Amino acid sequence: MRNIAKCKLCGSIIESYAMQDYVECSCGEIAIDGGTYRLMTFARNYDNFLRLDDSGQEFPVNYENNKKNDGTEQAGESNPKIITQQQLIDELDQMIKNFDNIPPHAAISPVNHYDLVSVMLIISKFLRLQSDEAT
Numbered sequence: 001m002r003n004i005a006k007c008k009l010c011g012s013i014i015e016s017y018a019m020q021d022y023v024e025c026s027c028g029e030i031a032i033d034g035g036t037y038r039l040m041t042f043a044r045n046y047d048n049f050l051r052l053d054d055s056g057q058e059f060p061v062n063y064e065n066n067k068k069n070d071g072t073e074q075a076g077e078s079n080p081k082i083i084t085q086q087q088l089i090d091e092l093d094q095m096i097k098n099f100d101n102i103p104p105h106a107a108i109s110p111v112n113h114y115d116l117v118s119v120m121l122i123i124s125k126f127l128r129l130q131s132d133e134a135t
Contacts, residue, residue: 002052003035004054005025005051006052007048009029010026012027016034017114021034030049046061088125092122
């Protein structure tokens with residue numbers, strides 16, 4: 001899953017690509033950090049924070065407040081979505097189907113790093129899930 005969020009106040013859609021990639025919306029109401037490695041979220045008011053999935057579907061987040069020493073609040077998403085082995089297989093199948101539908105000129109263009117990392121993340125999660133089930 002990509003680290004994408006939308007601000008209800010200004011309508012900005014922001015994305016964090018790397019572990020040290022802190023991104024704020026244009027009005028400063030929400031921010032995200034951590035890329036796909038750490039899905040860190042920040043907001044003045046979480047009622048204005050929407051998470052976006054890879055297909056662009058919006059959904060609110062559940063969060064737990066964690067007060068820092070300086071009095072500010074940092075939230076982490078609670079109740080993380082549990083991903084099953086079948087969901088990971090379905091995601092890979094969907095990626096293959098998406099490839100079948102791209103224009104011919106795009107099919108022969110080089111793969112970018114984002115594409116490669118997406119596949120590696122799915123495979124990594126799949127292998128971890130198998131490892132967890134074996135123990």
